[in-house]
Amino acid sequence: MPFAVITGTSVVLTKGFKDESVKKEYQDLVAKLQADFLKLSTNSWLVKAEKSGHIIQASEPEIVVDQIRKVLGKRN
Secondary structure, eight states: OOEEEEEEOOGGGTTTOOSHHHHHHHHHHHHHHHHHHHTTOSSEEEEEETTOSSOHHHHOHHHHHHHHHHHHHHOO
């Protein structure tokens, strides 16, 4: 089954972190969790939404629509 993981990469996600080591730990954990999601399918991919934080569908809806179309187009 095709599977897209869409992640926001805007600096807004980590803006509140005052401690750089905690910020790095958070970023590493997010990357690990995304890698785990990608393992759920042999037909998966990661899409980075560079202008988005947590609410990608509001800030970059075109990315969400494009990925839905891509997933639907790859179904058997």
